[in-house]
Amino acid sequence: MKNRLLFFCKAPQPGYAKSRLAPFLGESTAAELSGALTEYVLEQLLEHFCATNEEIDFVVCYTGEEQVSYWHNWLLPIFTHYFGKATVDDGDHFSFGRSFHLFFEEQSNGPLGDRLWRSFRNSFKVGAKKVVVVGTDIPDLDGFLVKTAFNSLETCDIVVGPSLDGGYYLLGMRTFCEEVFKDIPWSTCKVLNTTRNQAAVGGHKMDILPALEDIDEVENLFILERLAATTDKGKRWIKFLDKWFLEDRHTFPSCSFTLEEIGNKKEIDETLLAALNPRWVGEHNDNRNHSKKETDSRLANRCPASVDTISVYVSVVKPQLVGKLLRILGRLLPLGKELSHVKRVKRENGRSHLDQDGKRHRSEPHITVLLGSKEEFESLDSSVLHSLNEFELEPFIMSIPSRAATTREEYVSLCITWPVLYQPPPPPRQLPSNGEMLSILRYMSICFDVAWRHEKNSSFLGICAMMVRPSNEEIIAISCDTSCRAHMSCPREKEKCENCQPFRHAVMNCIESASRKVGSYKRRHSLHYKALSDCSSSFCDEAESFVTADSDLHSLESETDTEGNEKPLFPEDAYMCTGMDVYTTREPCLMCCMALVHARVKRVIFVSPNKCFGGLGGGPKGIQLHKLGALNHHFDVLHLEGFEKIWKPSVSTDNIKISPE
Template sequence: MGSTKWEIVHIPGKPPISPTQQPKVNVFASVIDPKVTNTLIRKLNQIAPLEDLRHVKRVRKSCSNGQTQLSLILCLAGEDGDELGSMPEHVLELVNCYQLNPFVTQVCRHAATTKEEWEEQCKLWPTSFHPPTYNIDGITGFNEEDSKVVFNHMNHALRLAISSNHQLVNAAVIVDPCANQIIASACDEIFSWDTCLNGNSNRELLLHQDEASGSHDAANRFLSSNLQLNGSHNDCHPSYKGVSCLNPWQWSQQHLSSSSSSFWHPLRHAAMVAIEYSAARDRNLFPDVGRTAETSAQVNPVENSTAESPHKKHKTDPIKVKNAEVAPTDTFLCKSDRPYLCTGYDIYLAWEPCAMCAMALVHQRIRRIFYAFPNPNAGALGGVHRLQGEKSLNHHYAVFRVILPDEALGRLELDASATETIKKDD
């Protein structure tokens, strides 16, 4: 059954597991006298620590015949299952010394990632649950006002994706959420038609910022089609061959002649181009000493405005980002106040990014990523991989998928068909 309204779904760093299907492991346990609990725990932590089960509580408290009963995990069960012979010698000594009666029970192998998983785990044996400690807006839900902001910016990205050179491509919109201001927007530039003939490029087809805040009904005319984009698919529809992150290796399969009126650049995915525009904007707003605004790097025409442009310190603390001052409208800010990459910014993408784009957004210190359509071919944020859950990275962003209603999805079939018709006529 499809969706009847816009939805924002958080994509966690690990794939969700059904609470009833969590992997389990066998352990030896025993009912104990409450008086010796601390002594046994201290000794067992030394001779049989639960290194790989740190989320599992060693003691379970239950009620039997109206009396409190304590059970204690002794150690992991060996390959022989419930055979006491598989129990380590030092543990056996404790069993004999305290006259324990070991039994085999099961505990969940991995720590819970959601409250629902945790509640199911505790039915077997008590575990600890530690929800995300980083404070990123949206992980626990969006209010109505914030949801509208997200939908409007996603509208902008979807408009760009379908309006670029009469072909469907990926689009990226970088937003400063503190001021609800678009910093940069771009489309895929791995393939650009007629560039050699008339000198035009994708960036000239970008929509104006005020068009991005239109109503949902207007935006629906620019959405997507007969592809089950709210679900998953294995084969890429011909209309979507131009989406760089869906087909990151397509450039290697092209054999363009020197007389062709098109060019390929494998690295110019929408997210990469948007990052480039954001950097150019920073250079324009914060020129080096002796440089003027006129001689600074060219900025994306859509975003070439310094009006109420907030700046951020060279910090990654979102709270400090929110408290940043507003830049004057008629002067440039000093060099020391220049933003540090894209710290604190959000990015909206039509399609889930590939690994290259996702890593670039890690390096840029992006705060939140929103995408509309999954990428089953090369998606790095849920489709194939989950880069946001990689603990070895020095920065982590929150990832959300914006699910479109069926009414909106049904309209892209016409727009996609019209796009293909225009492309063939050209």
């Protein structure tokens, strides 16, 4: 009996293969990518089997509308390239010597789980010793991993190669274990965990291989950049990278205002405002001016919306026992996030009444305590419930509001059922003032001019980041993207990639440059730029020389204390970029956003959203990293939507130089 490898592949048909990438690459290009990945993974596997001469039955399990002759014409030449001419035993069985046999089998109909189940069952029926199935969209899959999987089946019943999206790229068995195909939520992030649970229920021992990443979503396309830059067969990925860049990059048309024209303006006029749509990212935006009294009035006049409820257990408690009970509940059943908007105790004052002698008395207050959510309370052990017997609890289920009140009227209404917190929406965030907005536009114009000059292809705008200290209007650092992705032609000519690194994004370069200059107190690297406070016609002349060589750098005036000793420009206990503003032509990726959090910047201003990897709300999943409550630093984000409509390259762009490191 031989080992059997099932190669599950899909016909590269437009609209059928890689449909989740079609909106970014187009249906035809996505289908071509599917075919290229199939060929690449197949070559990786065959290189190993050709070198080791292992005995194996290789089964191409295909699906799609194409006939078997299509698969013969497409994939058979790849096999003959490695093993030589094949002997045809029948129409779908090819022998390459005594050790390697190739089969073509069409997958059955139905969902993925049913197709896998039938393929494994049929393989064991024909006498296979061990069976392993692999996919075709894992570029890092090679023959060594497949060999490791077969070796693991010597001691385990099942072997799984997990993918980073929660599924798996490889599944192997030494006996048919049909439990791992039952009740699996296919095409979700729960596939791997559910499969492991099903294997445990069936009593099967499982081994786990290293996790790899498949190419299913647009976020995974960065793998192609690595393949293009590091593999000998990288040229095949160039056209997909070019297509991705062309679709993803923002093309900036000829626009209305240059840096010179913006620099000569005293204030933002209606023409600029009509084309510009600045907004705070992750904030309650309202560009109108409202006083606090007007805001409160608008909130109070809103009708309370219908509020969903959540089921909890509550109980009436004697007033003298409330304190002790709350201490115990705080340890056993603390209120989680879903109940953070409610109070634990509902107190109703006792009613007053007159006795027979005409004296007024007040009965004891009626106190109800929230014990916990329905699920948590019902999951308590009997021993824990027994410890609460001294409080003479009589728990009952009650429905309480599932969120806090947002208006005063809603607060009064909801508190009738159970006391909740009052959390009105934050007041409207005001945009920067007219003068500050004009300074922001000038800084962004400088950033755009440098990015335009840096980009080798004049049809597109490069990615540039600039760090500014707003307190004295000083440009600290400015850098452009020097990663392989920044240069579309890099993978074609390897010598151009010698100085490129995959993590050298514009923001990362800018933070590194600023930290080096600030941390070493080298005043000769400070870029003293005071032109933004001066709206004279000489604005552009100073802008041309805002970044110069070391010999031309302006030194800052020395600061001295009361005794005449020179003070350090930056406090030693401060973070390198505390209080800085960062301007960038494109929304930073998640990696760069996390670097900005660590750098403790004050504000980030960007123009073009990053549809693939944006970390400030523009990415596919809408993540706003700067608003995550778990982080210990947060910064403001201003999106200058529409800035590209009011900008065009400056006539003096060629004179602008990028700061040396």
